[in-house]
Amino acid sequence: MALVHYDEGLTMRSARAIYFDVNRFGADGGYGDAWVDFKLGPLPVPFPNTRARVRAVRYHDLHHVLTGYDTSTIGEFEISAWELGAGCKDFAAAWQLNLGGLFAGLLSAPRRTVRAFLRGRRSESLYGRPFEALLGSTVGELRREMRVDSPSSSPAAINALWLALASLAGLAVAVMGLAVALVVAPIGIVNLALRRQRARRAQRAAAA
Template structure:
């Protein structure tokens, strides 16, 4: 299949529309136990297709853990240096992954340090012009296709800085959201214990 066909199949498997999400004013983002609506900004529109192709190429899922993994991988490839706003969005997803599966986040980050992403203009142009004929060719170009230019010790420090910042962002978003949720549910007549009772999740993976 061509990359366009691979992407269409990915959207179909995940139940995603390929255009409706771009028109919404907000987009739900995993933040711990909540899906928090955040502004659907232009930067997200511009890079969404390439982010989704990262999912396809790496095999990371679109669940809470998988979004954390692909975000850790993108940070390892240098997404923060390409676009700080894009990197910040990676940190939001990374925070949830760190809570659920921190070792998998570290492995994804280290894998990203030896990989390339599709965010630079030259790479996006190649995708749009169908430079790579299929998914194996794209994977050969992206995945673990370079040597990590930095030693492991520096990468550990870098990941630690990302993790600390991610958890700070997580707290700034999640705490007000949880408080709002509790107050709203109690106002709707739910008991306090029902409000705080954790729900069984089927979207972690």
Template sequence: MNPAVNPDVNPATYPTLPANASFVTRVRLAVRALNVLKDDPANAYYGPLVNACMDSETYTKLARTWRESPEGRRLLDERPTLQGCDLDLDALARLPEGTLGHEFMRYFRDNGIAPFATTFPVETDVDYLSKRYRETHDLFHVLTGYGTDEAGEMELQAFVLGNLGVRQAALILAFSLPRRLQQKGFKGLGAYLGRLRAAYRRGRRSRELLSVSYEKLWAQPVSEISALLCAP
């Protein structure tokens, strides 16, 4: 499950995940990737590399669970996509204010970013779940209400750790703590950790968000979807 390599860049410059890599090697490579992603969060190589290093087993178990339900099997067989190139962005933006599609487009406009895109090849259920996890990240911000500032991003990581059990979220949270201490010291640390703990517990109490067919819900109010899926 190594990421696809950009043909315009010398592949020798990219780190790759060795077959049967130890956990220590996986963490070391993931941390190296995170050092790139903190300044280039949309990087098409290092994002999938973190997935490959930390959560291949997580996605394998999740795929088995999905295969046990009709809706899960449908998603894995049809592999719907939320990539920007596969969405009618103008049509979503024209939906009534407050609907999922409209607010999804507002989120991108307000934050000055574009929908997720990747060249990572999807050949297996695990590949698809890895891609689905990354492309739903921005949608999870809209549904949970967590902000896009650093604290909000970490709250969302804590939420998905509780909701999906993805190990990369735990690594990102651990990776961010020394940076926060460097910037702010111990001031407000207790309150910050309390917010993360609350987000984690909220994720545990919420419906598993990855397997929702959001492609069918664009015209539904965000408030109703959030109330149905996310714990208070």
């Protein structure tokens, strides 16, 4: 997936629109969708797009713009680690999703995941800030306010302790998440079959 550079003079509203377009998320980012897909390997497993998830993902999408992490699998693991390091405030859905992402990242891309976590420890997330006001700020303003690339100020031992605790919590979340995913995997199989069937019908209709 190609990296996108967001000019620091852009408003966050404009930068987010570019982000939605590049990633084909739709004009509203998919926030209004009833279901979202969780990828279990190549299999899309549908999960309800809960209010708690939408509340968190609005900020999560802004973090993608501001940190530069893309929406590839590894990019999502990186931003999960970054958000945990920066803090998710009272956003329970963010904690849950990010802990699982951190653990998966430590297994598949450990160096990049650890770097992202430590970068987050030097930063401050946007979670909990008035959302509409954020959209009116520029990319450059928020990057400076969040200290996205500030030098480390925490002792290495403290960072290592937080990473260890987050990793253990991530293991627990990953185990529970896998159990749930395996239960709903048959739904994903049916969903994938129906999508392929609709795609074939659309192709036949277009060719007729």
